[in-house]
Structures are given as C-alpha cells and as structure tokens.
Amino acid sequence: MANYSATLDHTFQALADPTRRRVLERLVQGPASVSELAEPFDMALPSFLQHLKVLEQSALVRSEKVGRVRTFHVVPSEMKRATHWLSLQLDLWERRLDQLDSYLQQLALQENDHE
Amino acid sequence: MANYSATLDHTFQALADPTRRRVLERLVQGPASVSELAEPFDMALPSFLQHLKVLEQSALVRSEKVGRVRTFHVVPSEMKRATHWLSLQLDLWERRLDQLDSYLQQLALQENDHE
DNA sequence: TATATACTTAGGTATATGGCTAACTATTCT
DNA sequence: AGAATAGTTAGCCATATACCTAAGTATATA
Numbered sequence: 250m251a252n253y254s255a256t257l258d259h260t261f262q263a264l265a266d267p268t269r270r271r272v273l274e275r276l277v278q279g280p281a282s283v284s285e286l287a288e289p290f291d292m293a294l295p296s297f298l299q300h301l302k303v304l305e306q307s308a309l310v311r312s313e314k315v316g317r318v319r320t321f322h323v324v325p326s327e328m329k330r331a332t333h334w335l336s337l338q339l340d341l342w343e344r345r346l347d348q349l350d351s352y353l354q355q356l357a358l359q360e361n362d363h364e
Numbered sequence: 365m366a367n368y369s370a371t372l373d374h375t376f377q378a379l380a381d382p383t384r385r386r387v388l389e390r391l392v393q394g395p396a397s398v399s400e401l402a403e404p405f406d407m408a409l410p411s412f413l414q415h416l417k418v419l420e421q422s423a424l425v426r427s428e429k430v431g432r433v434r435t436f437h438v439v440p441s442e443m444k445r446a447t448h449w450l451s452l453q454l455d456l457w458e459r460r461l462d463q464l465d466s467y468l469q470q471l472a473l474q475e476n477d478h479e
Numbered sequence: 480t481a482t483a484t485a486c487t488t489a490g491g492t493a494t495a496t497g498g499c500t501a502a503c504t505a506t507t508c509t
Numbered sequence: 510a511g512a513a514t515a516g517t518t519a520g521c522c523a524t525a526t527a528c529c530t531a532a533g534t535a536t537a538t539a
Contacts, residue, residue: 261380265373266527270449277457283486294486296528303526317485317536323457332450334385335443342392342438381497398516411498413517418496432506432515 257334260327263307268292269300273323276310280322372449375442378422383407384415388438391425395437 263269272286287297301321304310309328312321378384387401402412416436419425424443427436 257385258380258382261376264450265376265380267373268527270372273453277453277460279460284484292527293529295488295530298487299527314486317534319486323453325454325457328450328454332447332454335379335447335450338388338392338438339440339443339447342440345392345394383497399514407497408499409516410500410518414497429516432504434516 257331259307260309260331263303263309264331266300266303268297269304272300272304272321273309276321276323280320282318282320286321372446374422375424375446378418378424379446381415381418383412384419387415387419387436388424391436391438395435397433397435401436 264273268290271289275281275286275289283294283298283301286301287294290297301310301312305312305321307327308324310321311324312319314320379388383405386404390396390401390404398409398413398416401416402409405412416425416427420427420436422442423439425436426439427434429435
C-alpha cells in the first residue's frame with residue numbers, strides 16, 4: 250500500500266467525521282500507535298481501525314508497522330490542498346463583493362450627476 | 365427554515381461531493397437560481413435539489429424564493445470555520461516540527477561536546 | 480514454550496447517501 | 510382560462526458508512 254490517488258472528495262469525506270478529526274488533532278502533536286490513538290475513544294478497536302483506514306486512504310496520514318506496533322503520523326499535503334481550495338473560494342467571493350461595491354458606488358455617483 | 369446549527373461535520377460532509385463543490389465554485393461568482401445552477405449537470409432535477417438542500421443545511425449557502433424562482437447565494441462563515449480548523453492543524457504540525465528540529469540540533473551540539 | 484500484547488480479518492446490522500421516475504404545486508405568460 | 514415554467518414532494522433502489530462481536534495472526538515477554 251502506498252499508491253493512493255487522494256482527491257478533495259476523499260479528503261473532505263475523511264474530515265467529515267469527528268472521531269477522525271480528533272485523531273488528526275492528536276497526530277499533529279506527534280506520531281502515535283494504534284492503541285495510543287484508540288485509547289480516548291469509547292469504541293471497539295475494529296471500528297476505530299476503520300477510521301484510521303479512511304484517514305490513511307485519504308492520504309491525510311501514513312503509517313508504518315514495526316514489530317507488532319503500527320505508528321501513524323500526519324502528512325500535511327492533502328490538508329494543504331483542502332485549505333487551498335477553501336481559501337480560493339473565499340477569496341473569489343470577496344473579490345466579487347469588492348467589484349459589486351465599486352459598481353454600486355459608481356452608480357451612486359452617476360445618480361448624483363443627474364440631480 | 366433558518367435555524368440550522370451547522371457543524372464542521374456537516375460542512376466537510378457537504379464539501380465532500382464534487383457536484384456540491386462545483387455549485388459552490390459557481391456561487392462564489394454570484395447568486396444563481398436553481399435551474400441556472402442545475403444546467404451544467406447531467407442529473408435529474410430532484411437529485412440535484414438534494415445537493416442544494418445539503419449545502420443549505422450545512423449553512424454554506426442560503427436561498428430565498430421570489431415568485432417561482434429560488435435564488436441561492438454563498439454564506440462565507442462556515443467555509444471560514446473549516447479553513448480555520450485546517451490552518452490550525454497545519455500550524456500546530458509545523459510548530460512541532462520546529463521544536464523537534466531545535467531539539468535535534470541541541471542534541472547534535474551535545475554530541476560534539478563529548479568528542 | 481506458554482502467555483500476553485497489538486493489531487487484523489471476517490462478517491453482520493442499521494442508517495445515510497446519491498441517484499432515479501412520476502406526479503404535484505405555485506407562478507407567470509398568452 | 511389554458512399552457513408553460515420553476516421548483517417540490519413522494520417513494521423506490523443500490524451502495525456506502527459506521528458501528529458491532531468473534532475469531533485469527535504475528536510479535537514480544539515471562
């Protein structure tokens with residue numbers, strides 16, 4: 250495993266679950282094993298592992314197994330892509346507001362001319 | 365309708381679908397009616413309407429109906445919240461790397477002392 | 480070598496999601 | 510009034526998601 254084509258779909262899907270977001274919040278503080286990650290959650294281990302799988306398939310995290318311990322760590326690139334998409338939309342939205350604003354101001358000026 | 369308690373769950377869930385992201389990309393350019401929004405999509409109208417419903421319930425957009433036309437527009441606050449969460453995680457991740465870095469540098473210095 | 484630890488796999492269930500068609504309502508145009 | 514337009518509601522279906530228990534594998538520890 251290592252060849253995932255992660256998409257914004259998968260990224261946002263992975264982020265849509267509170268358990269998975271809490272895991273990420275833990276992992277940005279540093280790597281952790283499956284059982285360390287699972288500990289705060291009142292959930293059967295196989296259910297929890299499902300979440301880790303989703304996170305890894307979305308490429309938000311990666312893991313390696315050494316001995317019997319699997320350690321997870323954050324990979325920032327997909328979070329960056331998601332942030333970028335959102336920032337771009339917010340930016341475009343604000344630009345449009347600015348344009349609208351100056352258009353309305355111009356209109357107001359023309360109105361004054363006619364008085 | 366107007367009393368939704370939107371959460372990051374709902375926001376990311378809404379963003380996880382390509383149709384809904386394309387709708388948002390359209391709406392940051394300015395408001396649009398249901399049929400304008402639906403036009404680029406090869407999808408039955410009721411299916412498409414479902415997506416608009418998800419977007420509105422996640423509070424990423426809002427709509428008003430005038431006559432027989434319902435017009436949608438972007439509401440930026442939830443996008444900002446999502447961006448904020450992501451940026452915070454990325455920021456925490458980088459801080460941790462920096463700390464690790466200076467720790468390792470210190471370790472290297474101490475090693476030199478012992479030579 | 481026996482036991483404990485740390486995951487893993489298999490398989491089952493309930494609900495959610497994303498699509499459809501058909502039929503209906505409310506406005507607007509002729 | 511009758512027809513067209515714009516959106517809505519109801520109901521069906523297939524697949525995905527999120528949880529579970531039970532049982533299995535591989536690696537350490539006593």
